[in-house]
Each structure stands twice: as structure tokens, then as C-alpha cells.
Amino acid sequence: MSGLRTFTLTVMGTTDLHGNLFNWDYYRDREFDDFAHNDVGLAKISTLVSRVRADVGRHRTLLLDAGDTIQGTPLAYYYARVEPITRTRVHPMAAAMNAIGYTAAAVGNHEFNYGLPVLRMFERQLDFPLLAANALDASTGLPAFQPYVVKTVWRTGGPPLRVGVLGLTNPGIAVWDRAHVEGVMTFPGLVEQALHWVPEIRRKADLVVVVAHSGADLSSSLGDQVPFPENCAELVAETVPGIDAVLVGHAHVEIPERFVVNKVTGRRVLLTEPLFWGKRLSLMEFDLRHDGRWELEGSRSSVLSTATAEEDPRIVRLLRHDHEKVVSYVNARIGTCVAPMSAERARFEDTPALRFINHVQALEIAKSTSLPVLSLCAPFNRAAAIPGGEVSVRDVAGLYIFDNTLVGVRLTGAQLRDFLEESARYFARVSGRGPFTAAEVSADVPDYNFDIAYGLTAPLTYTIDIAEPEGSRITRLAYDGEPVADADEFAVAVNNYRHAGGGDFPHIASAPVLHDRQQEIRQLLIDWVRAAGVLDPAGFTGTDWRLVAGGDPVIVSTNE
Structure with a gap:
């Protein structure tokens, strides 16, 4: 038993940022505030991420996002329509996420709102992969985006830990953004594509985390327009063996921690969804033990509020000018x-x-x-x-x-x-x-x-x-x-x-x-x-x- 080694991996997550860079309400021209006195924005998320990394060690962390990043505020509109991003003009959300050090992100349905050229330009500007296993090229049937990534955590005090991250997006894109994707991409169901990809990832990875732009509870606003549910992250966790956790998005609700039992393996799967616009940061912790291979012994999650954090001065300095352009435009x-x-x-x-x-x-x-x-x-x-x-x-x-x-x-x-x-x-x-x-x-x-x-x-x-x-x-x-x-x-x-x-x-x-x-x-x-x-x-x-x-x-x- 002396050869046993333990390691705790912390995976942080955001979702539905919707163009919120700073804690600012462009419509009211003042700092953001709501009835619950939440704060918003990547600049505050950056401070929370830095705190977690300082507490547990950066080498023990990954940072993921579950989609809907480049639409939703005047800032997002400005850099898609007024002064569109180019090879040399980087989207402020991309610049911030690169500076914070994201590991991977899922494609959200609102990523398609400004058309595929804007989305592809945003994708090229990222220092990390944009994942969507169930967005397929309509002509070839092959993935239109990278379906997954396997990240190796080397500094475990023992053997390296391989973490697979599968990205899933929303099949409603075929309906909501038909003008942009019809004849170009298809969007099969999350469960169906997870059943295809998770076994491949499992062969390569010790831990599998899904980032799903789909609400946890089974529901749909799509009626019979597509044969797949809009919200089904919990169903994915219950149905597809080999998943250890799901970072949930799309539904704009807060799930600090939820466990569901996979019906094939009987193992518990962790789900969490942080509140939208950067109001919360999800914190998933995985306790692993190595005895010939890494085994997951326990997991848990919680959420951190950005109302407890100041904006990261580094992000403010980096992107203040982009923000001020938008303030001038809207005023x-x-x-x-x-x-x-x-x-x-x-x-x-x-x-x-x-x-x-x-x-x-x-x-x-x-x-x-x-x-x-x-x-x-x-x-x-x-x-x-x-x-x-x-x-x-x-x-x-x-x-x-x-x-x-x-x-x-x-x-x-x-x-x-x-x-x-x-x-x-x-x-x-x-x-x-x-x-x-x-x-x-x-x-x-x-x-x-x-x-x-x-x-x-x-x-x-x-x-x-x-x-x-x-x-x-x-x-x-x-x-x-x-x-x-x-x-x-x-x-x-x-x-x-x-x-x-x-x-x-x-x-x-x-x-x-x-x-x-x-x-x-x-x-x-x-x-x-x-x-x-x-x-x-x-x-x-x-x-x-x-x-x-x-x-x-x-x-x-x-x-x-």
C-alpha cells in the first residue's frame, strides 16, 4: 500500500457569460446591480480564479466554460457589428479568457447569432479549444468543431493525470439560427454524441468532464421541430457510462452541487451550473487515488460569488479601452x-x-x-x-x-x-x-x-x-x-x-x-x-x- 498516491484536482467553470466583461450595465450607464446585489463579468471571475489557484496551486486546476460567450451585451454587439473583430482586432471576451487562462470551452447556441464568420474568427482568436461534439459538417458528417480535448496534469506528486473534456452544444441551434446553419451544419442529440465519443475519451483519460450547453432538467421549447431535447444534461449523465462530471449551461439557473446515478455503472456523476453572466464560478473538486491507475474516490462542488471579488486590475488594464469605446457608442x-x-x-x-x-x-x-x-x-x-x-x-x-x-x-x-x-x-x-x-x-x-x-x-x-x-x-x-x-x-x-x-x-x-x-x-x-x-x-x-x-x-x- 506504500505505493498509493492521492491527488485532488480542482476544475473551475463558468457559463453563459453573454458578453459581460466588466461589472457594468451599459443600458443604465453605471455599475451592474440587481435585486440580489450580484456582480457580473470576467474581470471579477479572474480574481476568483486567481484566488483558487493561489489556494490549491495552479498546477492542480483546470478552467472550463459551457458556452454563450459572444452575444448579450452592447459590448458583444459592438465587436460583432459596429467594429467587427478581425485577424488583428481581438474580441475582448477572447482576450480576457486568454489572459485568465481557460482550458477549454463549449460552443453555445448564441455563438451563432452573428453568423459563422464571426464565430470562426472568435474561435481562431482563442488560445484554447472551442468544443462541440454534436455540431457536424452537413456535407461530410464530421465534427465542425473539435469534439474533445485531453489535458495532462503532470505535477501530481506521482504519475501524470489525464483529463478528458467533451464539449456538447444545443440542438436548438438548427432551429434558432437556421439562417446561418441550414445546409452547413447539423446538430444531433447530446446523448447520442456522448455515447459515441465518451468511450474514445475514456480510453485516453483518467477523468472525464463534459461541458454541456444544455440545461440539467429534461425539457424543451422546441416541440417536435427537432427530435432531440433542448435541456438534457442530467439525462446525459444518467445514460452515458464513463462520465465523472458535467458542467451545465444554457438554463441560466444555479446548481451548486447535484449528483445523479449512471444507470449503466451505478456510479455517481457530479453536476454543477454557475449563475449566468459571470455572477458565479463553479468549483468542482475531484479526489483521486493512484494504485496502478488513477481512480476517482470522491467529488464535490460549490459556487463562488463574484460579488465577493474586486475586478482584476490586469484585465481592467488590458481591456479598458475596448470597454470605453462601447460606453461612448451607447451614450x-x-x-x-x-x-x-x-x-x-x-x-x-x-x-x-x-x-x-x-x-x-x-x-x-x-x-x-x-x-x-x-x-x-x-x-x-x-x-x-x-x-x-x-x-x-x-x-x-x-x-x-x-x-x-x-x-x-x-x-x-x-x-x-x-x-x-x-x-x-x-x-x-x-x-x-x-x-x-x-x-x-x-x-x-x-x-x-x-x-x-x-x-x-x-x-x-x-x-x-x-x-x-x-x-x-x-x-x-x-x-x-x-x-x-x-x-x-x-x-x-x-x-x-x-x-x-x-x-x-x-x-x-x-x-x-x-x-x-x-x-x-x-x-x-x-x-x-x-x-x-x-x-x-x-x-x-x-x-x-x-x-x-x-x-x-x-x-x-x-x-x-
Whole structure:
């Protein structure tokens, strides 16, 4: 027994960084803060990583990321569209991750949002591999990205330890970014590809860690559009023998530590997911023993909060100039607003803020059709508020925080009703008119899956009766004062996420396309304000839809 050796490996993990480099809110032009007083950004992650390395020894650590890195903030948009990255202009997120010393990262679905040239340029700029075993070249069937990497840890006090890292991405990419990947790449299921690759990795490695851009709990917003689930990291751990741990991403939830039992081997598999935007760093610790070969004896995980850390001065010095460019861009004046315009209550009543978005979308679609034009959009950002007085890029961009493009489709009246019924699932069923808190009337549906409708040249009016069961909530649906007939036809503005099937809304994905010019909706809003010079909320005031219970208006308080 004297030959036995032990070693503890620490594997750190981040996920869903979404372009958060510093602890900065570009939409509010101030340090980031939320209701829980979290902090965000790679600069703070860097400090936590340095602390861990100092505590256990850098040679005893690896650092992984589970994807969604280059989309989600004005900084990400700026270096994809305003001043795109090139061979000599390195993406700030790549520069930061290189400086911090990442070992490997998975490809997230939002990596594809700006198209393959931007993603490939980002990939070339990294000092570490970008992994995606289930992203395949459509023509050859071969991996379009490196599927895995095996890292050797030499300084164990004994034999070297070989660690295999398998990257898996989300099959929803085939739907959500169809415009960029159709005919170029295919995205088979995570379980299927893990079953293919893990045995090969296991032959080469003593420890196998999966980085999966897929939520832990089995679920999907894709319906039957793809034959694979969107979220299935726990299923991968249960189904595929030979995996020791999974770093989970995509779902934007925090899992400090979870164990599942593999159904083939009976061994426990560790799962962890750190909170998004760099709010948390996952810490996985693996106790290994060598007796002829390395064997895993125990594992555990926890999460560290970036709110406990200062920004790493080294990262600040390295990338301050890139950050300041973005701050100048988003603060550039583009017009004025007659009076403040807020999205705070847009989930519960018709607001000028959402009507403004719908109006601009509808104007573009009207250029491509003679049908009556409707528009659909969701209250993406409850905190969005355009002030009275001078209006900047960031003020308008705050209304529309996603990098979606505009699509126009043809829907019948019956299809429109079905769509609005799906949207109305956003609300919990209640009795009485209230008053209610926002939480009491809200079901477990994200804000981006509550679409609000608007008519361009004539009002589209309807009520959402949340005393009724799901599927029977849309009442008094009318266009220009006349009840909408099943056979009526409309041109409807939606975003590309919805058109691709995001949220699994009925009819949209298969609807005939009338308009698709790859126009970014956020930029259309900015351009409209810049061209008009003045934004007047009075021009977007109206009450086309109402929230009722048993026909009576519902009273909802947003003060919680």
C-alpha cells in the first residue's frame, strides 16, 4: 500500500457569460446591480480564479466554460457589428479568457447569432479549444468543431493525470439560427454524441468532464421541430457510462452541487451550473487515488460569488479601452423624447414602449405586402425606460436587449388566435379582479415568451381573460372593430427567434414568409429615432389589449 498516491484536482467553470466583461450595465450607464446585489463579468471571475489557484496551486486546476460567450451585451454587439473583430482586432471576451487562462470551452447556441464568420474568427482568436461534439459538417458528417480535448496534469506528486473534456452544444441551434446553419451544419442529440465519443475519451483519460450547453432538467421549447431535447444534461449523465462530471449551461439557473446515478455503472456523476453572466464560478473538486491507475474516490462542488471579488486590475488594464469605446457608442445622442416612456408595466397593460417597438416592426413589414399588417413583440426588459429629453443609443437599445432580426409571415385569423392563446399561458389562472401582485398573476413562463399584438393601420383589439383555463383566454378579438374571422389573412411581424420556433408557438415556424431581410430589430428602433429626431409617447398611446378576469379589468401591482 506504500505505493498509493492521492491527488485532488480542482476544475473551475463558468457559463453563459453573454458578453459581460466588466461589472457594468451599459443600458443604465453605471455599475451592474440587481435585486440580489450580484456582480457580473470576467474581470471579477479572474480574481476568483486567481484566488483558487493561489489556494490549491495552479498546477492542480483546470478552467472550463459551457458556452454563450459572444452575444448579450452592447459590448458583444459592438465587436460583432459596429467594429467587427478581425485577424488583428481581438474580441475582448477572447482576450480576457486568454489572459485568465481557460482550458477549454463549449460552443453555445448564441455563438451563432452573428453568423459563422464571426464565430470562426472568435474561435481562431482563442488560445484554447472551442468544443462541440454534436455540431457536424452537413456535407461530410464530421465534427465542425473539435469534439474533445485531453489535458495532462503532470505535477501530481506521482504519475501524470489525464483529463478528458467533451464539449456538447444545443440542438436548438438548427432551429434558432437556421439562417446561418441550414445546409452547413447539423446538430444531433447530446446523448447520442456522448455515447459515441465518451468511450474514445475514456480510453485516453483518467477523468472525464463534459461541458454541456444544455440545461440539467429534461425539457424543451422546441416541440417536435427537432427530435432531440433542448435541456438534457442530467439525462446525459444518467445514460452515458464513463462520465465523472458535467458542467451545465444554457438554463441560466444555479446548481451548486447535484449528483445523479449512471444507470449503466451505478456510479455517481457530479453536476454543477454557475449563475449566468459571470455572477458565479463553479468549483468542482475531484479526489483521486493512484494504485496502478488513477481512480476517482470522491467529488464535490460549490459556487463562488463574484460579488465577493474586486475586478482584476490586469484585465481592467488590458481591456479598458475596448470597454470605453462601447460606453461612448451607447451614450451617443440620437434624438429627444417628449416625455418618459417605461416598459415596467408592459406585461400587464398596453404601453407606449411596446407599441413603439411593434409600430417600427410593422412599418418595415408593410413595405413587403398589401395585407393588413400586425406586429408581435415581448416585454424583454422590465427595467427599460426612455427618459424625457435627450435620447441615446443605450436608451433605445434597452427596450430590445436581444440580437433578433425581423421576419414577416402570413397568418390566418384562426392561426393568430391560436398564437395569442399560447402567449396568454404567461398568466396564472386567478379569480376576481384583484388587486394582485405581479407574482400572483404570473405563471412560470419567461417574459420573452409573452408576445403582445398590435395593428399598424387599424387597431387589433382583444382581451386576455385569466379567470379562464389555458386555451380559452382570448376574447373579443377584432380588427378595425370587426370580429376576426378564421379565414382572414394578415401579414405579421415577428422576430427570427419566434419564427424559428423559439417558445414552440403554433403556426409561426411553418407560416409563409413575406419579409426576411436580416434586419436587426434593435437597430431599426435606433434608426427610427435618429431619422425622426423626436420620439413622442403620445403617438403610441392606446389600449388595444386588456387583462381581465371574468370580463372585469384586473388590477396588478408591480411594487413587490
